[in-house]
Amino acid sequence: MSGVSNRSFEREEFEKRFPEAKITERSSRRVYVDVDRAQISEVAAFLFKEHGIRFAIATGTDTRNGFEILYHFAHDARGVMYSVRIFVPKEDPKVISLGSWLPAARWIEREMHELLGIDFEGHPNLKPLLTAEDWPRDRHPLRRGE
């Protein structure tokens, strides 16, 4: 079995590296991690580059507390889904792009950019992905009240 290495890591290792992260285990297979948006690239690099955990997808939601982005990492070796949550304030909808080093995140960041209006800094190609060419670029369909 060549190719993927899906090395497990212990929770202590994660907590030592990211002491401000808040970890909630909703079940044996679902772990939610709340981090600050400035740290998302390091957390993603820890999970993907160092431990080979597959990036499944990201989910953007317009909530009362800002834009909530959940990055879902599927730990196939252990059967656990890690969902890393960040909040992006609506007045300053910017976050560092994972797509600059992770090809798997490029399309979903483009989608979140056009549907929610979040700016991913450093993305190689932040063009719209799904909406029509003539869709007005200041209208974001998944924002509440639009």
Added chain:
Amino acid sequence: MKKVVPIGPYHPLQEEPEFFKLQVEGEKVVGLEINIGYNHRGHEYISPTMTWDQVTFLVERICGICSNSHPFAYVCAVEDCAKIEVPERAEYIRTIVDELQRIHSHFLWVGLAGHFLGYNTVWMWFWRYREPLLDLLESITGNRNHYAMMKIGGVRRDIKDEDIPAIEKTLNLLEEKTALFTRAVLDDPVIRARLENVGFLRTEDAIAYGVLGPTARGSGVAIDVRKDHPNAAYGWIPWDMIVFDECDLFAKAKVRLLECLESVKMIRECLKRMKPGEICAEVHEIPPGEGIGHIEAPRGEVFHYIRSDGSNMPVRHKVRAPSYMNVASNVAAVKGCTIADAVLVLASVDPCYCCTERVMVVEDHKKIGDGNYLIQLSQKRTETLAKRFGDPESRLRTFI
């Protein structure tokens, strides 16, 4: 001098709306630009306007081929949020329907790939044996596609005992024919010449792009949601993951063909172990929270995320089909291919959108040909190879 060959907004093989701009130098493809979004229907926008049970039918119609995968992943997501225990018999029925769907989807792909290669007999034979399978699904679920089987907490219909002999008869037929045709296809030297060492998707690229399903398993990435994150009955029955290291199109074709045989074994195991019982748990409300459901569709991992605020409608529903990750990886897979091969490479990820139709090949603003032109190009190449192999008249090949 770079020439741009646009393939789209309709793919000639899969009849899927995608726009690929191949940058070609001479005969080789050096780059690819992908435009999608022609089938953006706004499911995530519609879901919060329907009740929990109605959304099952909305997501069923995301795709016709893997129409069971989306409701399956969705009900798993809601059950994850509300911590609902699904009865054992319902898990077995879910597995059976899902595996039957996998066989029919792989047959469809192999048939279309055969057509594109010029092996129209392969196409007709695989689709002919897909019919008893669809008839079986009709007698179990009520329809050939869009099975309406998944329900939050279980399944909607039971598999009756008097149906089981018919299921077993169809499974025997499928197993016999799949084994026969698989050997026929894999032994053919011309098919091997067309598919081997073509469309190389290196393992590192497969991991970087996060590809899923047979696309990943043909590139040595041993991931399968059924093994890694087992739900339904996948953790209770013995079965093998099919993985090949060669990273080319032939590996992907082998994965899909052998998976059909594996699915037949899985269905037999489920039927053996199924005990009488309830088919649905009682669900009264979905409490506030969030849930993630993911299952292995024929093309890879289907991922659903829902958020509930305690009311009778979801607040947020995220759907991610496997083709989202797989199609993006075409950028890496298609480099170095010829145009005739490129179209097959683009189809090898088994893209699943829906159906529309227009394609053009232009050179210097002059239209050279359309979708049929590309198919003929590919079939002509097969003819050339066949002559080289001294096998000009294969019984599997008829040029319709």
Added chain:
Amino acid sequence: MKKPKLRELGEAVRAVIRGPFTLDFPRVSSPVAPSFRGIMVFEEDKCVVCGACAEVCPAAARELTDFPDRQVRRITHHQERCIYCGLCEAACSWKAIRHTEEYDLAQLTNEGYERSVEKELLLCEICDEPIATREHLLWIAETTGELAYANPTLAYVLHQEIEGVEPTLPTGARAAYRSDHLRLLCPKCRREVYLQEIWGY
């Protein structure tokens, strides 16, 4: 490669003998499995026009409309919108809906796809708002058994059924009064009547 060719030869011979799998539909009928989810039929004598099917339909193919002037409630089925999911069949407590084995809907015009059932609608004697259909209230009364007599609306409907008394006509809205206890009332007016009875005028 002789042996593989023999394999395929066997299959090819079988295919020639059997002929094509495709049926010459519609000249030849294409039968479906008995459990096929085909076009739905609605049985008028069983349906009470409660609207449960309209609530659950994902495709909005069932439409509930009230006609207070004619005192009827109508349920309409838009066949062209139906997705054959069977949720209405599961939701109907009277088994008035079922799938048939028909699937051929093709016709030359766009009309004629609607089917509807109409039943008598009872209106509140005070506010003239629709309560429910007579058959629906009758079913509730009969199913509740002797407890139905705790609710004068249900008792009244039952009474009319047994005695064959003419149903009352709407008298127009007016202020609730004690004798309105024994009238056909909607839940809102019934609450008002009871509260005013307890607290007085």
